[in-house]
Amino acid sequence: MNIFQKIKDHFSPKQDVYFEGFKKTDERFGQGLFKLLRKKPNLDADFYQELNQVLIESDVGVDASKQILKRLEKDVNRLNIKTSSEAIEQMVEILLEYLMEYPVILEDRLNIILMVGVNGSGKTTSSAKLAALYKAQGKKVMLVAADTFRAAAVKQLQTWAERIDVPCFTGKENSDPASVVVDACKKASQEAYDVLIIDTAGRLQTKVNLMQELEKIHRVIEKIIGYPAQHSFLVLDASTGQNALSQADAFLLSSKINAIICTKMDGTAKGGVIIALAMNQKLPVAFVGLGEKVDDLSVFDKELYLSSITQGYRNDE
Ligand SMILES: Nc1nc2c(ncn2[C@@H]2O[C@H](COP(=O)(O)OP(=O)(O)OP(=O)(O)O)[C@@H](O)[C@H]2O)c(=O)[nH]1
Ligand SMILES: [Mg+2]
Known part of the structure; x- marks a missing residue:
């Protein structure tokens, strides 16, 4: 299943609150990716450079962006990815893997x-x-x-x-x-x-x-x-x-x-x-x-x- 379908189908009652709360980050990140795809549908060196820019502008930071791109280039070769849209999907897969949740489990004591x-x-x-x-x-x-x-x-x-x-x-x-x-x-x-x-x-x-x-x-x-x-x-x-x-x-x-x-x-x-x-x-x-x-x-x-x-x-x- 496409990663975007996967995250879209992930039901949460908090969806509207999240979408509204992260609107400003989306303007940089989501729309940045959209513009990148329009500009660079082919997967070339410029694509990676501009993707790096989108990540940095969204405060992912230099070190983390570098790590993400390195891993993405490897995956692109391994999975024989040919287009920018597939590469962006793969990057989101990578982010999903790196991100960590912390479910607070309350104990039966104080x-x-x-x-x-x-x-x-x-x-x-x-x-x-x-x-x-x-x-x-x-x-x-x-x-x-x-x-x-x-x-x-x-x-x-x-x-x-x-x-x-x-x-x-x-x-x-x-x-x-x-x-x-x-x-x-x-x-x-x-x-x-x-x-x-x-x-x-x-x-x-x-x-x-x-x-x-x-x-x-x-x-x-x-x-x-x-x-x-x-x-x-x-x-x-x-x-x-x-x-x-x-x-x-x-x-x-x-x-x-x-x-x-x-x-x-x-x-x-x-x-x-x-x-x-x-x-x-x-x-x-x-x-x-x-x-x-x-x-x-x-x-x-x-x-x-x-x-x-x-x-x-x-x-x-
Ligand atoms: N928009 C927005 N404002 C927030 C959020 N969390 C806190 N604030 C605001 O940030 C300001 C500072 O919040 P506080 O909770 O007083 O911060 P604090 O860490 O206790 O501050 P000190 O005790 O002075 O160290 C307040 O005006 C809050 O309303 C948030 O998620 N969104
Ligand atoms: Mg305080």
Whole structure:
């Protein structure tokens, strides 16, 4: 079956939300592929050069683009591919292979989700969106304001918590974030919560002491509840493009990260950064932020992602 048919037939109730959220990336990627096919129906050296351009313009990045093209040229020979349209199909097959999902499986005990990332990446908003998602699944959820540096940060999470009707655990202003986490873990264990979502302060990946603080948070969680936090999510703002890759490198070096939450997809054409993160950092994506509203956080679905960013190509098939 044609890869485009395969990703089109992959049913998901989130299709409309994805198509709308990834519209800007599609304008670069999908429409870029469409123009490329028109211009270069024959498979020659120029085709690869221009395909490279489309990938780079969509923020797939230089290294990942190079890897994709190298693999594509091999496949073209191996599969005796003759036309540009077949080559584009094969490239989408390759992307599907490289992309990684992260299905969050909740355990039958307290589940701890830790949200980390640089300032303004979308940690607080995504924490609230996640809380709403698990609440809707019937889980007993609590938010934890471990961003104790700014009173406004605590207030922001509390406001969200009230809106979605989920309890929010807070500590004293300027108290040690790890001590707030300790108290929250104790309460969550005693009161049989299913999910604890810990919102942490934004931290520059270059600040050693702030990165050590994350380690301390991990340590106290394990000490109090007897096992490590199950899910540690690095929240990355997709509109920072290639900068998101260096953030990921630094966080991976000094902290445990299971997967990414890639936010603000709706406002950027740089959605190809997900491909770069999968290929360079081998990081799966758990959720994507597709807007500012509470239900604008969706589980990452790689077929649907590829389908969304190739609308401009497929619509004119
Ligand atoms: N359009 C859009 N905006 C988003 C998304 N996620 C977050 N935002 C916006 O990004 C801004 C920053 O979000 P926050 O959740 O406060 O970011 P943060 O990481 O908690 O920031 P700090 O706590 O200051 O480090 C807010 O205005 C959010 O509404 C998204 O997926 N799409
Ligand atoms: Mg915040």
